Amino acid sequence: QSVLTQPPSVSGAPGQRVTISCTGSSSNIGAGYDVHWYQQLPGTAPKLLIYGTTNRPSGVPDRFSGSKSGTSASLAITGLQAEDEADYYCQSYDSSLSGSRVFGGGTKLTVL
Amino acid sequence: EVQLVESGGGLVQPGRSLRLSCAASGFTFDDYAMHWVRQAPGKGLEWVSSISWNSGSIGYADSVKGRFTISRDNAKNSLYLQMSSLRGEDTALYYCAKDSLAAAAGMNDYWGQGTLVTVSS
Numbered sequence: 294q295s296v297l298t299q300p301p302s303v304s305g306a307p308g309q310r311v312t313i314s315c316t317g318s319s320s321n322i323g324a325g326y327d328v329h330w331y332q333q334l335p336g337t338a339p340k341l342l343i344y345g346t347t348n349r350p351s352g353v354p355d356r357f358s359g360s361k362s363g364t365s366a367s368l369a370i371t372g373l374q375a376e377d378e379a380d381y382y383c384q385s386y387d388s389s390l391s392g393s394r395v396f397g398g399g400t401k402l403t404v405l
Numbered sequence: 406e407v408q409l410v411e412s413g414g415g416l417v418q419p420g421r422s423l424r425l426s427c428a429a430s431g432f433t434f435d436d437y438a439m440h441w442v443r444q445a446p447g448k449g450l451e452w453v454s455s456i457s458w459n460s461g462s463i464g465y466a467d468s469v470k471g472r473f474t475i476s477r478d479n480a481k482n483s484l485y486l487q488m489s490s491l492r493g494e495d496t497a498l499y500y501c502a503k504d505s506l507a508a509a510a511g512m513n514d515y516w517g518q519g520t521l522v523t524v525s526s
Contacts, residue, residue, distance in 0.1 A: 295449070329512040331450070338500060338519060339442075339450065344512040382450050384512070393464065394440070394509070399449035 296321060296387055297397035304403040305373045313400045315366045315383035321395065323364035326386040330359055330368045333380040333399075342381070343368060370402070378404045407431040407515045409501045414520030417491055425520055427484040427501030432515075435459070435479035438504035440513060441486050443497035443522075453499070454486065455509035462508060469495075491524045498522075 298316040305311040315328060322328060330343035341350050343359035346366060358369045366385075370377055383397040413425040427439070441453040454475040455464045463475055474487040484501055498519040505511030 327512070331513070333450075338516040339502075339513070340516070341512055341514050344505070344514070350514070380449075384450075384452075386510070390467070394452040394455060396442075396450040396452060 295398045296390070296395050297383055297385060299381075299383060299397040299400045301398070302401045302403065304405055305370075306405045307373055307375065309373045310369065310371045311373060311402065312370075313368045313381050313383075313402070315368070315385075315397050317364050317366070317385060317387075319364060320389040321364075321385045321387040322361065322366055324388055326388075328359065328361055328366040329384045330357075331382045331384065333382065334376075335379070339382065373404055375404050378402055407503065409503060409515060409517035411499060411501045411517045411520035414499065414522045416523045416525065418526050419492060419524055421491055422487070422489040423491060423522060425486040425488065425499055425501075425522070427517060429482045429484065429501075429503070432503070434477075434482040436507060438462075438507060438509035438511070439477060439484045440502045440504060440509065441475060441484075442500045442502050442513070442516075443495075444500070444519070445494075445497040448497075451497075455504070456484070457509055458507040464509065488522070491522075493524050496522060496524045 328346045331339040332342040333339045410428045472490045500519045501517040502513035503515040
């Protein structure tokens with residue numbers, strides 16, 4: 294069980310907007326640590342999607358955006374497309390854990 | 406182009422050892438920290454271990470501490486994971502991932518394709 298909690302699944306129709314939450318605590322997200330998001334398409338390695346909570350690497354469409362409030366972070370995807378169907382993971386740091394790097398449990402996005 | 410190519414996975418009996426390697430190219434290897442991240446079949450990502458650019462800072466997940474050892478050879482642009490006392494729960498696809506910083510405090514901006522480790526008798 295991860296210290297960063299994500300919903301196991303979300304879904305939306307093409308063109309819609311969906312959000313994926315990543316809920317932490319005062320020892321990780323709430324402590325001000327950066328949150329990063331990764332997209333894992335079926336059968337492939339994870340790919341960096343959002344870094345430093347709100348930033349997009351070059352090549353990532355602006356349909357993807359990140360935000361943070363208190364002890365939670367969110368990934369929003371607008372104008373949902375079929376190719377967005379994937380698993381999404383948040384990642385941060387936790388001061389209460391040795392090594393301190395933690396991933397959320399992952400969220401499966403289904404495009405209806 | 407950044408490339409990370411893992412190798413060394415395979416089928417191993419419980420209690421035995423295995424050494425994973427990750428060959429890096431396309432970037433200045435000794436400028437960045439590196440990580441191992443694993444994914445059990447049908448499960449999510451689990452951080453395993455990190456090593457800073459000069460091996461001065463190393464970290465492990467509690468689940469592998471005392472059994473796994475991370476190391477790097479900057480002259481060979483290579484990252485390693487020595488795994489011992491392997492258990493069934495170590496069965497996973499092991500990814501090598503580059504950090505965006507010299508210390509292991511940034512994001513994983515590049516990932517390899519992974520090498521599969523299966524622990525079974």
